Amino acid sequence: MNLFDDIRSTVLDALDAMGRDGALPPGLDVSAVTVEPPRDAAHGDMATNAAMVLAKPAGKKPREIAEALAIRLSDDPRIDTAEVAGPGFLNLRLAPAVWQGLVVQILSEGAEYGRSALGKGKRVNIEFVSANPTGPMHVGHTRGAVFGDALANVLSLAGYEVTREYYINDGGAQVDVLARSVYLRYLEAHGHDVAFADGTYPGDYLIDVGQALRDLVGDAYVDQPEDVWLAPVREFATDAMLTLIRADLAALGVRMDSFFSEKSLYGTGRIEAALDALRSKGLLYEGVLEPPKGKLPDDWEEREQTLFRSTAHGDDLDRPVMKSDGSWTYFAPDIAYHYDKITRGFDLLIDVLGADHGGYVKRMKAAVAALSDGRVPLEVKLMQLVKLTRGGEPVKMSKRAGTFVTLRDVVDQVGPDVTRFVMLTRKNDAPLDFDFDKVLEQSKENPVFYVQYAHARVCSVLRKAADMGVDVADAALAGQDLAAICHPAELSVIRKLAEWPRTVEIAAQTGEPHRIAFYLYDLASDLHALWNRGNDQTELRFLQEDDVSRTAAKIALPRAVAVVISAGLAILGVTPMEEMR
RNA sequence: GCACCCGUAGCUCAGCUGGAUAGAGCGCUGCCCUCCGAAGGCAGAGGCCAGGGGUUCGAAUCCCUUCGGGUGCGCCA
Numbered sequence: 001m002n003l004f005d006d007i008r009s010t011v012l013d014a015l016d017a018m019g020r021d022g023a024l025p026p027g028l029d030v031s032a033v034t035v036e037p038p039r040d041a042a043h044g045d046m047a048t049n050a051a052m053v054l055a056k057p058a059g060k061k062p063r064e065i066a067e068a069l070a071i072r073l074s075d076d077p078r079i080d081t082a083e084v085a086g087p088g089f090l091n092l093r094l095a096p097a098v099w100q101g102l103v104v105q106i107l108s109e110g111a112e113y114g115r116s117a118l119g120k121g122k123r124v125n126i127e128f129v130s131a132n133p134t135g136p137m138h139v140g141h142t143r144g145a146v147f148g149d150a151l152a153n154v155l156s157l158a159g160y161e162v163t164r165e166y167y168i169n170d171g172g173a174q175v176d177v178l179a180r181s182v183y184l185r186y187l188e189a190h191g192h193d194v195a196f197a198d199g200t201y202p203g204d205y206l207i208d209v210g211q212a213l214r215d216l217v218g219d220a221y222v223d224q225p226e227d228v229w230l231a232p233v234r235e236f237a238t239d240a241m242l243t244l245i246r247a248d249l250a251a252l253g254v255r256m257d258s259f260f261s262e263k264s265l266y267g268t269g270r271i272e273a274a275l276d277a278l279r280s281k282g283l284l285y286e287g288v289l290e291p292p293k294g295k296l297p298d299d300w301e302e303r304e305q306t307l308f309r310s311t312a313h314g315d316d317l318d319r320p321v322m323k324s325d326g327s328w329t330y331f332a333p334d335i336a337y338h339y340d341k342i343t344r345g346f347d348l349l350i351d352v353l354g355a356d357h358g359g360y361v362k363r364m365k366a367a368v369a370a371l372s373d374g375r376v377p378l379e380v381k382l383m384q385l386v387k388l389t390r391g392g393e394p395v396k397m398s399k400r401a402g403t404f405v406t407l408r409d410v411v412d413q414v415g416p417d418v419t420r421f422v423m424l425t426r427k428n429d430a431p432l433d434f435d436f437d438k439v440l441e442q443s444k445e446n447p448v449f450y451v452q453y454a455h456a457r458v459c460s461v462l463r464k465a466a467d468m469g470v471d472v473a474d475a476a477l478a479g480q481d482l483a484a485i486c487h488p489a490e491l492s493v494i495r496k497l498a499e500w501p502r503t504v505e506i507a508a509q510t511g512e513p514h515r516i517a518f519y520l521y522d523l524a525s526d527l528h529a530l531w532n533r534g535n536d537q538t539e540l541r542f543l544q545e546d547d548v549s550r551t552a553a554k555i556a557l558p559r560a561v562a563v564v565i566s567a568g569l570a571i572l573g574v575t576p577m578e579e580m581r
Numbered sequence: 582g583c584a585c586c587c588g589u590a591g592c593u594c595a596g597c598u599g600g601a602u603a604g605a606g607c608g609c610u611g612c613c614c615u616c617c618g619a620a621g622g623c624a625g626a627g628g629c630c631a632g633g634g635g636u637u638c639g640a641a642u643c644c645c646u647u648c649g650g651g652u653g654c655g656c657c658a
Contacts, residue, residue, distance in 0.1 A: 086601045293582040323656040330658045358585050359653040442620050532622035543617045
């Protein structure tokens with residue numbers, strides 16, 4: 001249950017009644033009517049724009065409608081005051097009992113408080129990470145992994161049935177390069193001197209793989225031509241890399257529901273089937289592309305190729321699906337993969353990609369629109385770069401020098417909780433600064449710590465209360481009279497708690513989990529502020545000296561805050577700390 | 582040349598998908614621990630929301646345009 005939705009339906013009922021008795025024309029479209037927290041808390045608890053939205057279609061002045069609406073709403077026992085303000089806003093103030101009831105609700109529902117029916121009955125597939133299986137995951141993948149996982153969590157709480165999926169790019173030339181590189185390490189394991197030419201992966205992480213291969217097959221592939229060993233070594237190597245990647249993901253706390261192999265699309269007719277589906281819609285043809293305007297590629301020559309008419313669905317150019325040597329471009333298996341997702345019956349597809357894939361979005365959307373006849377939307381979330389620094393100095397990365405920073409480097413140094421939280425404090429399409437020193441700092445400048453500290457503080461107070469003899473179980477706290485929680489400073493914290501369900505919905509609708517992180521920071525801030533007011537005003541302290549029942553009531557609020565912080569951190573995939581010492 | 586993303590306080594960034602006087606952290610100035618965790622809090626200063634048009638009751642938010650930055654642009658994924 002969402003308090004804002006609740007009051008909104010009360011407002012809609014009132015408008016409906018006004019339509020019946022002639023105060024408004026009947027049958028007005030009320031879809032644009034909102035009930036939201038006002039920007040300035042001094043305006044009240046909630047504000048509705050109903051009068052302004054309806055003024056024109058009703059042919060009445062906004063304030064006139066607002067005043068009539070105010071009179072009706074004042075009859076509701078939950079609404080203390082309804083005041084017309086500004087250009088026609090109606091500001092509502094709710095009875096303290098409503099807010100106290102919300103605390104009870106939070107304590108009763110626990111982590112379920114905030115669950116929404118927004119995505120009820122809808123299945124969504126989120127494809128993320130999808131790093132090539134050619135090596136360990138690096139920082140760039142880390143951000144995508146954390147984002148995708150948190151997005152999955154948000155959508156799940158918002159009622160969607162979520163599948164987390166990893167697309168294994170094991171069908172292209174890069175896995176042959178991997179196989180050749182492993183083969184070199186294999187020879188090395190047999191005591192040969194090897195040289196890593198350009199176009200091979202020299203990383204140390206393949207040494208173990210080469211040795212494991214030697215242990216498995218002995219010298220069977222030594223001095224053998226490539227066509228003998230390439231396929232089996234490729235298989236062996238990609239398996240090893242996938243094991244590595246799964247372990248990396250596990251270190252971050254990310255678990256996939258599904259791994260989908262690109263290779264499984266080749267030689268099985270699945271790519272052909274997907275392209276046939278396009279052909280049957282008249283969207284595949286043989287043609288010649290115009291050279292790009294501006295700077296012409298050096299080796300440009302006109303050539304006829306098989307093209308997908310993506311321009312029919314909003315792309316700027318038609319896109320080739322077949323190379324001149326007759327093999328598929330990367331786009332062809334991607335079409336087949338998305339076709340597969342569509343046929344699996346998802347209602348929504350989300351791809352989490354690096355920002356360098358931005359040019360690919362329109363064609364993929366076009367393909368999905370064509371293949372699903374516009375039924376299944378594809379949303380693409382582009383991840384901007386992570387700028388790694390240490391003490392303000394950029395961390396230099398070079399693949400050749402072997403100094404590129406891996407996911408493991410980050411997680412080992414700062415831990416999964418900090419890694420995840422920090423990576424979610426920025427919008428996906430904004431670059432992210434990640435400073436190894438700053439993220440471990442324990443001050444309010446560091447949002448991870450600040451939020452964790454708020455949670456730990458509440459746990460500390462609860463421990464103290466328990467020492468006083470208070471039953472601090474949620475059910476016990478929820479079962480009592482909370483009339484003692486009535487100070488404006490307390491009610492304003494509850495108001496923040498009331499925003500949690502709509503924050504979840506907004507984050508889910510926009511696909512922006514960072515909103516959760518910012519909400520938690522604000523909530524933590526409200527708690528810290530209330531805590532400190534207890535220094536001067538003893539009636540605001542959570543622990544009321546020598547008064548067990550009053551303490552039990554007071555403690556319910558910070559506990560409710562902790563419940564929401566904990567639920568929010570769960571979305572981000574961060575463990576709430578019970579103490580920070 | 583074209584497409585996509587971005588431009589908000591000195592710095593790093595939010596801004597509830599069109600609402601009221603645009604917010605937070607850092608930094609700067611001044612305060613608050615005989616008192617539940619000061620790893621915190623309070624107060625002050627700081628803005629042409631890149632510029633210009635438009636849409637309407639109302640624009641940082643939507644549309645057009647200019648400028649500035651990033652990413653990409655047929656046989657790499």
